[in-house]
Amino acid sequence: MGKLTRRDFLKAAAAGAGAMTLSAFLEACGKVLPTSIPAADTQAPTTGQPTKSALSQPSSISTEGLPSATDGVPAPTGTAVPIPDIAMTRGGEPEALVRKAIEALGGIGAFMPAGANVVVKPNMCVAYHTYEYAATTNPWVVGTLVKMCFEAGAASVKVMDHPFGGTGPEAYKISGIEEQVKAAGGEMVNMISYHYVDTVLPSGVFLKKTKIYDEVLNADVLINVPIAKNHDSSVLTLGMKNLMGTVFIRETLHNNLHQSIADLNSLLKPQLTIIDAVRIMTTGGPTGGKLSYVQQKDTVIASRDVVAADSLATSLFGMKPEDLKYITIGTAMGLGRSDLQNLNIQVIDLNA
């Protein structure tokens, strides 16, 4: 190795500093962070106020409270039946629940083009308990989604969350999600601090600027897979709340939590929200830790509209959409619909 003179070193250092300065310009021409992720080609409106056509198609079922298993709604046959706004499957294994729900919405291919880079965001908020405690999303629900993405020709499927208790790798392992995702060929991403980028939320009311994980921002398709559970700050944590896992600093948001959740959802628009209600935590959330807090519901709710999915999920807890402030705020901000009586909801009973 030749001797490095002081001059050589200074030259190299200057070149390095120059490159670092230039990288800011490179960034400017190289990529533009999307302020909102364009929804995949859709047949139904994802956001905004209810359209006339949606209003003119009254829901075929009663949405007062929890639809009972005896409603006996027939599954759609042929193309005559319109794509529902929300699909809800009940009474079966997690894999069948997820597959049937997505099938009802037109199949996974309706949400993602072949070759898409997909990010799946489950709830893995703590590394404390196994999935039976319903603090984290059901591993088979996540695994099935990963499988389906690859079946539809996804280029990559990355699964991630940023737990507040314990480390990411521990949470991935203890929740059982890592095992199922890897078996399905997906990748668990450890969320690293420098990947969080300063992001402006143009429609934000309280939360106007924060650090969000870049792979979530840059994904072709974002699939939101929350677990439905009790949460002492936000009452329930469902789809809208689940996206907080992509934000770097969350503690300060609790000062205006519901508005913050709505603000975040004005930026991040998952193409598909699958609410895992296989096992739900009815109290003691978000961390839980007692099996007595858990109820088995064997239910999955799927929608393109995260607000609508959350609205229907409130019924699992005997609540109404208006009971969750972030749903009310989100609806007012035009992020989605919570008028369950006007939405086309398809309930599929797998045991029927």
Add this chain to the structure above:
Amino acid sequence: MMDTHLSMPKRGKRKFKKGIVSGPWIVFRKTVQYLALAIFIALFVWSRQDGGPAAVINIPMRMDPLLILGHLAASRTLLAGSALALIVILLTVVFGRAWCGWLCPVGTILDIFPLKRWRKKGSSPAEGWRRVKFDLVIVIFAAALLGNLTLLFFDPLALLLRTLTVSVWPALDRIVTAVESILVNVPVLEGPLSTFDGLFRPGILPLQPVFYRDGLLFAVIFLGVILLDLLAARFWCRYLCPLGGALGWLSKAAIFRRSVGAECKGCTLCTDICPTGTINPAKDYASDPTECTMCLDCLEACPRGQTRFVPVFSAQKWTTYNPDRREALLAIGATVASIALLNSNGPAKRQSPFLIRPPGVRETNPDVVDFTKCTRCNECIRVCPTGGLQPAVFEVGLAALGSPILAPRLGYCDYSCNACGQVCPVQAIPPLDLEKKRLQVIGLAYINENRCIPWSDHQPCQVCEEMCPLPQKAIQLEDAEVWGPDGQTVSVKLPHVLREICIGCGICEYKCPVSGEAAIRVYMPKVDVPF
């Protein structure tokens, strides 16, 4: 002393090049040295939550006779794993201080730093200073018998592990992260960067940065150890290292020792090359086995093959810088007086209320101020995934120097982790399984109502309650109507701590969104005042 430079012209002719000796023995020794350093660092990297098995990553610490004998004297308990120290003791009885010359990672680091060019001839302290390390050994063992291990702070392995944990690794992580956060903006580099991260995180560098209060301080201490080499080669090993002193004492009876043949012409090459400066031209080039690190430089340097290492079966005589009876008694007396003074320090006995120890320590070791079992190796601090465990400096009294304390504002005790107890080589932190560890009360949370957002500002917050990992939640919310800023009643949820349930894990303090000192803090209310 004669001027050694007169006989120098032959230098560079045979085995010397710029004063560096070479030869098969040197190649062999350096290979062993680098390998040992590499293994030490590899085990350091592997020491993390969910890393290598504790029985493996602990090996260097359990091989260290100073730590193990110190622990034995202080705790009067013998642990099976401590038998590993016999390897080094045996090695020393056969080969003298070969540990120092061949295996010690600190010694190797000192050899690697090229400070030789700035070292001036004659700058080394007088021979008498060599006694410091021996006196230190006396003090350490006298104190250990009195139940104090504070000075194990200066054990070389503990010193190195602490510096790597608290200073080197966090700084390295900061630099790598800074470079990555710039490079990630360059579109073509995204792929290679994520490949890099996949390889290095969390295996080698942490996913999220961990913070240590005194990284700079410990870096300066270790840098001092290195920079002392400007005065004399292996200054630390010659004059200060307590492990070197202990092994040196043992080397008095070592079997293999250096001897000089009758053909020696007094060329002084060996004197000049000796890293510990123990070859004395005035005494027929004899050396002191308590100082010799068996590096074999002199063996390779001798142009006439007169330096040999041969078995000798007799104890080496006392030298001028070995403490005599008077000095030893003085050292012991000073130790007794110091410990007495430390223990007569009333405020220290009262304990800082924020002296939070790792899980399980208070239950098994009530005299936590002196922390009599802890060898200050800092393995627990290394494995703590949140960076909550920090080496104490003076926060909780001089006697606790270098022992682990939980600083919840910097990191919490993870409800799903029991790594510190598993890794502790001397069970100063009890090795509890996760279910038991979750029940350990390491402190109690209290709310500072003057700072708490709902209590003082009547704004919603309840982060602490949400974060509480206990299934039954040690923080409960009270629905209250309070006076708002304009005299109207406002409904708020006021957090309360349930003391019977709280385990003091500190996640509430860590996550509290109030800036600076948290509005909820973990402390230790139960203080046994002994007077």
